[in-house]
Amino acid sequence: MEVIYKNAFFQLINFLEKMEKDKGIKYYLVGGILTSIYSETRSTHDIDFVVDLFSANLSLNNYISLLSEYEFFPFQDWITTMNLARQTKMLQYLDKQERINLDNYIIDKADKSKYKRIGPIALKRRVKVEFADIKCWATSKEDFIISKLVLGGWQDYTDALGCWMRFNDLLDILYMNKISKELGVQKEYELLKSGIDDPDDYFKQINGY
Numbered sequence: 001m002e003v004i005y006k007n008a009f010f011q012l013i014n015f016l017e018k019m020e021k022d023k024g025i026k027y028y029l030v031g032g033i034l035t036s037i038y039s040e041t042r043s044t045h046d047i048d049f050v051v052d053l054f055s056a057n058l059s060l061n062n063y064i065s066l067l068s069e070y071e072f073f074p075f076q077d078w079i080t081t082m083n084l085a086r087q088t089k090m091l092q093y094l095d096k097q098e099r100i101n102l103d104n105y106i107i108d109k110a111d112k113s114k115y116k117r118i119g120p121i122a123l124k125r126r127v128k129v130e131f132a133d134i135k136c137w138a139t140s141k142e143d144f145i146i147s148k149l150v151l152g153g154w155q156d157y158t159d160a161l162g163c164w165m166r167f168n169d170l171l172d173i174l175y176m177n178k179i180s181k182e183l184g185v186q187k188e189y190e191l192l193k194s195g196i197d198d199p200d201d202y203f204k205q206i207n208g209y
Contacts, residue, residue, distance in 0.1 A: 015086070032046065050122070064078050115150060
């Protein structure tokens, strides 16, 4: 892990751990940063993570004030960032080096789309992992795979397939059967289980090419 990325990661995890301890805001890592421990290592310049602000009764405005206090920086300004977040339930900002993109997803329990429902589902099963010599919360392997199937892009399928091939003997299959059905990605999950090992082939079959 390059120094710039590692510095940003340490800054972020120290902040998130403090927020969980002091404010009760639960978090977990998602996305490309986990591929080195869950799937096939690939380059990423972002850090993606999920926070549960509203269960901790913290407003978006107060959370942004904390981000500013702990030396995170907006792409434009915090007011623009907050207005976008109200619409998308996602904050995007930079570490104090102003080099690494931080994609901060906010759990929205009112939104019943599959893209938002995975947030609170995965929160219940988050796990502690050790990453870059620091312990932090991350989505489980099962929810990593399911969330990638929900997102549905080529890279998402590749990441899901890599995790499945690496850990399928250790995964909670009953749980994955249930959640894939609930979120409407049963077709994608069944194909994943079928033994297909070529992401291009997998993507073609899913999309009916």
